[in-house]
Amino acid sequence: MAFSKTPQPILSIENLGITYPGGIEALRSTSIDFQRGEFNVLLGLSGAGKSSLLRALNHLVKPTSGKVTSAEFGVLDNQRTLRRHRRKTAMVFQHHQLILRHTALQNVLMGRLGYHSFLRSLLPMPQADLELALHCLDRVGLADKALSRVDQLSGGQQQRVGIARALAQQPTIILADEPVASLDPSTSEKVLSQLKQICAEDGITAIVSLHQLEYAKRFADRIIGLANAQVVFDAAPDQLDDKQLALIYQQPVSQRKAEFTKDKQQPSVQQKLPQKTATQLEIAR
Numbered sequence: 001m002a003f004s005k006t007p008q009p010i011l012s013i014e015n016l017g018i019t020y021p022g023g024i025e026a027l028r029s030t031s032i033d034f035q036r037g038e039f040n041v042l043l044g045l046s047g048a049g050k051s052s053l054l055r056a057l058n059h060l061v062k063p064t065s066g067k068v069t070s071a072e073f074g075v076l077d078n079q080r081t082l083r084r085h086r087r088k089t090a091m092v093f094q095h096h097q098l099i100l101r102h103t104a105l106q107n108v109l110m111g112r113l114g115y116h117s118f119l120r121s122l123l124p125m126p127q128a129d130l131e132l133a134l135h136c137l138d139r140v141g142l143a144d145k146a147l148s149r150v151d152q153l154s155g156g157q158q159q160r161v162g163i164a165r166a167l168a169q170q171p172t173i174i175l176a177d178e179p180v181a182s183l184d185p186s187t188s189e190k191v192l193s194q195l196k197q198i199c200a201e202d203g204i205t206a207i208v209s210l211h212q213l214e215y216a217k218r219f220a221d222r223i224i225g226l227a228n229a230q231v232v233f234d235a236a237p238d239q240l241d242d243k244q245l246a247l248i249y250q251q252p253v254s255q256r257k258a259e260f261t262k263d264k265q266q267p268s269v270q271q272k273l274p275q276k277t278a279t280q281l282e283i284a285r
């Protein structure tokens, strides 16, 4: 089940744990090496811990234990290292987080902000940044929309602007948190194909959380399955059989406990219903 390790991971987590205030454990002591240029998909039920893991990789969520190590910059344990790591680690979000009243080009230029001081970023962007931003829009097929306001673009086009903004960071890693969750199937496929192709061309490591098993199987080089805050599968998509799927899609422990308690202590909804209504429910099934 373990994924074969090559000597040079670009990003590693070691005994990483995330517990939110209130005691909710989103990730239990987890260690993973992410290899250069790989397209990784995090798969799991809602609440399994995908977003928490993804966001901990650039400390948008602060881990409560363990460490994240960038091959380029070292352990993320100080502001300087974190700033440098974040500059080369771009994010693509489910709701793209674009400024809707700005043009596509203005949004893509935001990807360059990490390369400038605060004062410099108040001035017009350098010509080289403008050219790079246009090139990034061109790569996602939206050069002709550079001067369109983002609120005039379709959902798929908006997500492609989000990808172009990520590319403008000239990243070595892209973290994408459910990038196609708001898109229809055909647009989702186009967006994921484009993301995968660009990452392959540029040698970018992608770590992408997805809900759709079929996309995970089709696009991932490696699938990391999470359930109940733990990695339960870590291998190439062709290793994913029914047994492994059952592990990934097992009911959350909290839900199982709640149902066990409910079964033991309380009559089921059907038991509580008058006999006639319960029979009608049975028939309606």
Ligand SMILES: Nc1ncnc2c1ncn2[C@@H]1O[C@H](COP(=O)(O)OP(=O)(O)OP(=O)(O)O)[C@@H](O)[C@H]1O
Pocket: 020, 021, 024, 025, 026, 044, 045, 046, 047, 048, 049, 050, 051, 052, 053
């Ligand atoms: N900010 C937070 N504060 C408290 N608990 C949180 C917070 N964010 C997430 N959680 C909890 O942590 C657990 C893991 O959540 P997470 O969002 O990482 O899962 P997920 O697999 O990404 O789910 P989804 O697919 O629905 O986005 C869940 O029980 C969730 O309720």
